[in-house]
Amino acid sequence: MKQNNHLFDDFLKGQVEEAEVTFKEEYWQKMESLLDQEEGKKSSPWWRKGLGIVLALLAIGTSALVYKKATQPNSQEQAIAVAQGQNLDSGLDTLQNSQAEDIPNKIHLSLKVKTQQKHHKKKLLFLLRCLRCRMQKMPMEIHQHLLHLSRLDYPKLKSQFLSNKSMIRLRMLQLTWRSRPIPKAGFNRM
Amino acid sequence: MVFLPKTWHLISEQIIEGCKQNDRKSQRLLYEFCFPIMMKVCKRYTINEDEAVEAMNASFLKILKNLSGLRDLQTLPAWVKQVTVNTSIDFYRSKKKYNERNRFTIDTEYSNVQNTHFNFDFVESKMDSGQIFKLIQELPETTREVLNLFAIDGYSHKEVAEMLDISEEASRWHLHKARKLMAQKLEENHYVLNTSRYETK
Numbered sequence: 001m002k003q004n005n006h007l008f009d010d011f012l013k014g015q016v017e018e019a020e021v022t023f024k025e026e027y028w029q030k031m032e033s034l035l036d037q038e039e040g041k042k043s044s045p046w047w048r049k050g051l052g053i054v055l056a057l058l059a060i061g062t063s064a065l066v067y068k069k070a071t072q073p074n075s076q077e078q079a080i081a082v083a084q085g086q087n088l089d090s091g092l093d094t095l096q097n098s099q100a101e102d103i104p105n106k107i108h109l110s111l112k113v114k115t116q117q118k119h120h121k122k123k124l125l126f127l128l129r130c131l132r133c134r135m136q137k138m139p140m141e142i143h144q145h146l147l148h149l150s151r152l153d154y155p156k157l158k159s160q161f162l163s164n165k166s167m168i169r170l171r172m173l174q175l176t177w178r179s180r181p182i183p184k185a186g187f188n189r190m
Numbered sequence: 191m192v193f194l195p196k197t198w199h200l201i202s203e204q205i206i207e208g209c210k211q212n213d214r215k216s217q218r219l220l221y222e223f224c225f226p227i228m229m230k231v232c233k234r235y236t237i238n239e240d241e242a243v244e245a246m247n248a249s250f251l252k253i254l255k256n257l258s259g260l261r262d263l264q265t266l267p268a269w270v271k272q273v274t275v276n277t278s279i280d281f282y283r284s285k286k287k288y289n290e291r292n293r294f295t296i297d298t299e300y301s302n303v304q305n306t307h308f309n310f311d312f313v314e315s316k317m318d319s320g321q322i323f324k325l326i327q328e329l330p331e332t333t334r335e336v337l338n339l340f341a342i343d344g345y346s347h348k349e350v351a352e353m354l355d356i357s358e359e360a361s362r363w364h365l366h367k368a369r370k371l372m373a374q375k376l377e378e379n380h381y382v383l384n385t386s387r388y389e390t391k
Contacts, residue, residue: 008369009341015322016342021229023222031221031247032214038251039212 201266209257221250227267228274233323234338235278237331249277275343279353282335325375329368336361337368 201223208216228249232242252273260266326334335354339345340361345353347361354361 005369008373012322012326012337012372013342016230016234016326019230019320019322021226021233021320023225027225027243027246028218028221030243031250032218034247034251035214035217035254 201263203263206257206260206263209254217254220253224250224253224270227270230323231271231274232278233320234326234342235275235282235335237327241281245278245281246274248281249274252277275339279335279339282331283355285331321379325372325379328375329371332356333364333368333371336364337372340365341368 201220205216205219209220225246228246229242232245232249233239236242236245249270253270256273260269326337329337332354336350339350339353340347347358347365350356350361351358356364
């Protein structure tokens with residue numbers, strides 16, 4: 001009896017094989033668009049897809065580094081500050097002025113750059129006025145340094161700088177500029 | 191046995207190489223040569239022409255991608271058909287999800303059909319072009335797939351069951367249903383005469 005089923009299956013198979021299918025141009029057009037899509041995918045491999053993200057991350061990282069470097073003292077300055085900070089411990093004992101006691105130990109002043117601006121010059125002036133009270137003589141190197149820092153104000157500064165105390169004291173006093181408010185006129189009469 | 195298109199002998203190594211190098215003209219030639227094989231398969235496994243074209247193009251894409259693995263040009267027609275059948279089954283799987291209730295119904299009905307056979311008197315006349323596809327497409331989805339795989343493409347019930355994720359009993363049930371429905375349709379269209387059904391126990 002199974003023969004009948006086989007005959008039926010063969011009949012169907014024969015009909016399918018002999019049937020004709022007509023090719024239409026639209027079939028190929030659909031195929032072509034599919035191939036174009038595939039080629040588009042191929043042309044942008046995985047690394048190229050992530051390239052934009054990598055570049056963006058790189059840009060963010062670079063700008064963060066630049067910003068960090070701009071806002072923080074460089075390593076050389078830090079090393080100097082640390083070295084001087086170690087000397088500060090011994091220098092603090094010798095400092096007699098009461099204002100020096102509340103100076104933070106680890107604040108660093110990048111005067112070299114910042115004195116080019118007005119508000120920094122004001123701070124520098126305040127600093128120098130403070131210095132006048134406790135320094136009798138100023139070493140030549142500090143003198144030259146300050147000259148370099150504020151050329152415009154040098155005549156004024158020169159008259160105020162008479163101390164020749166150690167570099168340590170100068171640095172210690174420099175530390176106050178960030179944490180303290182800018183003094184009003186008359187405040188600096190010490 | 192794969193029915194080869196008349197132009198099949200024109201397929202050359204040069205066209206295959208062109209396809210491997212993404213040459214659009216070669217791809218077009220291969221597409222035209224493979225079209226009869228692919229379309230006949232896809233028309234049987236899908237319900238309309240749009241789906242058939244979709245499945246056929248997906249099949250051709252697979253063929254192009256895996257063309258580098260082709261060793262012998264003589265095996266190309268059989269391989270094309272195999273890829274097309276597999277793609278059509280994948281297409282069917284993506285559309286159809288079975289539920290347990292449907293499977294249960296099939297299993298309980300199976301005992302009534304396993305010894306049933308049909309007797310046919312065939313009319314020796316060729317159907318209109320595409321008519322057979324229309325009749326097959328009108329069958330229920332799983333029934334159509336089983337008929338195609340078992341009766342036309344020559345897979346066993348075990349293979350059909352694995353491919354369609356159904357039991358072998360369900361495959362037999364669908365095949366019986368497919369034959370019954372097809373016989374009715376063929377009789378209605380005067381392609382077969384005196385369809386009779388008898389059961390052996």
